[in-house]
Amino acid sequence: MSTLVKIRAMRDSMSNHEQRIADFVLENVESVRAQSSKALAEQVGVSQSSVVKFSQKLGYKGYSDLKLSLTESVARSAMLPKAIHGDIAADDDLATVAQKLIARKNLALNETVMANSEKVLLQSAETLLSAKRILLFGVGASSLVARDVAYKLMKLGKSVLVENDTHVQVANAATLGQGDVVFAISESGVTQDVIRVAQAAASQGAEVISLTRFARNPLTELATHSLFCVANESEARSSSILARTAQFMITDLLFILLSQRDEKANELFERSRQAVKVLRRDS
Amino acid sequence: MSTLVKIRAMRDSMSNHEQRIADFVLENVESVRAQSSKALAEQVGVSQSSVVKFSQKLGYKGYSDLKLSLTESVARSAMLPKAIHGDIAADDDLATVAQKLIARKNLALNETVMANSEKVLLQSAETLLSAKRILLFGVGASSLVARDVAYKLMKLGKSVLVENDTHVQVANAATLGQGDVVFAISESGVTQDVIRVAQAAASQGAEVISLTRFARNPLTELATHSLFCVANESEARSSSILARTAQFMITDLLFILLSQRDEKANELFERSRQAVKVLRRDS
DNA sequence: ACACGATACCAATTTTTTATTCCTAATTTT
DNA sequence: AAAATTAGGAATAAAAAATTGGTATCGTGT
DSSP: OOOHHHHHHHEEETTTTHHHHHHHHHHHHHHHTTTTTTHHHHHTOOOOOHHHHHHHHOOOOEEEEEEEHHHHHHHHHHHHHOOSSOOTTTTHHHHHHHHHHHHHHHHHHHHHHHHHHHHHHHHHHHHHTTSSOOOEEEEETTHHHHHHHHHHHHHOOOOOESSSSSHHHOOOOOOOOHTTTEEEEOOSSSSHHHHHHHHHHHHTTTEEEEESSSSSOOHHHSSSEEEEEEEOOOGGTTTHHHHHHHHHHHHHHHHHHHHOOTTHHHHHHHHHHHHHHHHHHHH | OHHHHHHHHHHTTHHHHHHHHHHHHHHHHHHHOOOOOOHHHHHHHHHHHHHHHHHHHHOSSSSHHHHHHHHHHHHHHHHHSSSSSSSOOOOOHHHHHHHHHHHHHHHHHHHHHHSOOOOHHHHHHHHHOOOOEEEEETTTHHHHHHHHHHHHHHHTTTOEOOSOHHHHHHHHHOOOOOOOEEEEESSSSOOOOHHHHHHHHTTTTEEEEEEESSSHHHHHOOEEEEEEEEHHHHHHGGGHHHHHHHHHHHHHHHHHHHHHHHHHHHHHHHHHHHHHHHHHHHH
16 A cells, blocks of 8 residues: 555645645555546646646656556555454454454554565664664654664674663763664654654764654654654554554564574574573572 | 456467467567557558557557456456465565565454454453453563553553563562453563463462463463464464464454453553654654 | 468558746745 | 745646557458
8 A cells, every 4th residue: 555655654745735635545456547637637637747746746757657656555555454444343242353453463564564565574673784883763663662672782792771760861962973874763753852852863973763753754864764654543542553563563563574684693592592591490 | 367268268369470470469468458459560560550550459458458458367466366375485586575474464363353252352351341450561572462462451541561571570460350351461471580480470369361382381371361473483484474474364363352342442552643743743 | 383361470550658948826934 | 125936837848548540460361
């Protein structure tokens, strides 16, 4: 669904007419696929050139390119396990809730993977692998994800900094420089604390990897590598369950990539596992 | 793959030049998708009109239509669950790793739900709902899950204790009594620290909810309500990714059950969300 | 073997579609 | 309020696709 996700993500930063095109496309994907730019323009009530410009603004070469990519994503998403639609309702019974939750998590996982470019993922992995030091952080719920990544990176023998206190974070960031990496996690991408730290680090020459929702936001602007989460968290009830699920998808994926790359990984990992085993027995 | 199948099926009943076009398309699906009829014609060494006729003979409106349908089938087949089975290998490429990871997470989610009895899940929810105080803990990676649950319970207005330091945990447990609940998370179910705390709490009359791997273990023996995770973590490489995924499945499920039950939940939750929003804007 | 119809194929042309350019109006910035 | 940037459309250029018309080729029946 990547193209549709992209359109949805950029919708809010679009102009009047562009939004109208976006809405129409989102509503009528199927019919758009078979229409020419002129026909679409007429239906929406804008000029043909606007449709072409809309396509180009989304990053496509032109309208044909958009259409191609649109059919591609539609075909892709049609192959995904059909999720039970509709939000989890207050009177759903346990089995239904469980089923819906699984379906939604699954959708978040799939869409998150599709929302990210292979290139950026691989580059991020390389960057982390060759980093001298890695500063991880996130605010609120994301801080747990940051901490999880930190544990994993430690297992790989990386030098890692995690810290909840934002003041300490800024202080830490100030000590970073060339060859160091900041991994910033923020669902919204607008949290000031995170931006401040990223800014501090970037200005010292450290690389910044961001993990945010799939939309333009201040954090991605700062980042050297932007990773994205897709979580269609329509209702408040679900808290940030899906956002977290999506974040972990990316961090887990990165971790696996790192393990694959780092030849010493398995050895070191095994050693640390043994150490824990010993501890467990002793205590 | 339907389009490619169709081409292959009709290939034999085609004329000389048409077969040449068919062969080229079958060999170079990817590049054809981006080519115009003229370009394709040149590559194959036939006229542009032949390419159009070829498309029409296959049942498409024209060349563009064929191209669209071609990308569609390619996308479809790319999405087909390829090598779902088998571990993630060191030389799997990114797409494969992602697919396998999703498949494994999905399996963990489903099996975890199936491993738990509805009754225990519902009882656990009720227990948490009516608890005076809730002490949460887990060791290592599980401690993050505990913390996540703590955040969510706080949003619901529950009185929660989370603590990493095991000594403090024991001290905390000692203060618990009738009406209090311990939520203990431990993948193995044998970690001494966890058991000690659970024991202390249980002896004071507090209820114990355990979340462990799906097997008999000391912790479930102690627990009033035993919840289980299923994570087929065959290889070391995956670290505790699947275990964590499974643990979150259960805690997320519990959280939703609680939200459903607690009428005040949405209101309180909304309030806390607003508070965070304000903070964000100020800072 | 030859004529007949059918099909294959291409070049040229027409039609359709797409992309660009250039201009105006609106909006934002200074 | 002036300047600069941006949104959007009309007109046009460019490109691509589809049709046409005609010749060559193939197969079939006589």
